[in-house]
Amino acid sequence: MKRFDFVQPASLSQALGAWKPGAVWLGGGTSLVDLMKTGAATPDRVIDITRLPGLRGIEVLADGATRIGALVSNADLARDDGFASRFPMVAEALLSGAS
Structure with missing residues (x-):
C-alpha cells in the first residue's frame, strides 16, 4: 500500500480545508480500504x-x-421509513447491493 497522509479533522470546516486533489474522504472505509489494498x-x-x-x-x-x-x-x-416510502425502489436496491 502506498504511503498517505491521514487527517482527522475536528470540524467540517477543517475537513473541507484539508481537501486537495489526490485526497479521498473516509466515511465507513470498507470499500476504500479494499481498493487501497489492491492498489486500485x-x-x-x-x-x-x-x-x-x-x-x-x-x-x-x-x-x-x-x-x-x-x-x-x-x-x-433503506430502512428509514420516510425515505423508503418516498423512494421504495431505491431502498430495495440499497438493501440488495454490496459495498
Whole structure:
C-alpha cells in the first residue's frame, strides 16, 4: 500500500480545508480500504470524517428534496421509513447491493 497522509479533522470546516486533489474522504472505509489494498485506489491523503457531527441525518427539505448525510449507511437509508416510502425502489436496491 502506498504511503498517505491521514487527517482527522475536528470540524467540517477543517475537513473541507484539508481537501486537495489526490485526497479521498473516509466515511465507513470498507470499500476504500479494499481498493487501497489492491492498489486500485492510491490516495495521497485520507480525510477521516467519521467523527464529525451532523453528517448522519436524513432530512426532507421544504422543496421536497432529500438531504442524505455523508455518514448515513446504505442500510440505514433503506430502512428509514420516510425515505423508503418516498423512494421504495431505491431502498430495495440499497438493501440488495454490496459495498
